[in-house]
Amino acid sequence: MKSFVEILLQFAQLLDGLSVPYMVVGSVASSLYGDSRATADVDIVADLQADKVSNLFAALREDFYVDEQAINRAVQSRRSFNAIHFDSLFKVDVYVLPAEAFDQQQMKRRRREKLFPDSAQEIYLASPEDTLLSKLRWHRRGGGASARQLTDVSGIIRIQGDRLDVAYLRAWADKLNVRDLLDKAFEDAR
Secondary structure, eight states: OOOHHHHHHHHHHHHHHTTOOEEEEHHHHHHHHSOOOOOSEEEEEEOOOGGGHHHHHHHHTTTEEOOHHHHHHHHHHTOEEEEEETTTOOEEEEEEOOSSHHHHHHHHHOEEEESSTTOSOEEEEOOHHHHHHHHHHHHHHTTTOOHHHHHHHHHHHHHHGGGSOHHHHHHHHHHTTOHHHHHHHHHHHO
């Protein structure tokens, strides 16, 4: 059975092969930039266009349970669909890139990185700053119910430290209405 990492790399390779811009976000990105934690799925934001849906479906259907109509609906509504790996039941949630300025900026700032130093394949990850801001945004949108988001943010701040672009973080935190959460996270990290 394939590991979570092998499935992620396979999915990324399929998107690269179809020239679909993407970035890994969520707990996988925060684990790579901060404290590692277990996850039941992987979240990917993809700039998937309608003309790529049939090819993506054809590339996925051998190894993943995926619904072509669900992919089409996700592209039309800029929502999400999922693909479940047959053998492992590992789930990949694909969010079609929203038109919002922050989401577009994240895609521009994504980084091509190796998951492991000795890995041959690289994947696109959201930047540490954008991962942190997204976690704060999810925390706020969820009514503050998920402490996990703030734990991920603290890990990113602690591990990334001075490498974080604080001016960028503050500017976008103001625009996203999460500046209070950002300031508290930095204060708690001291």
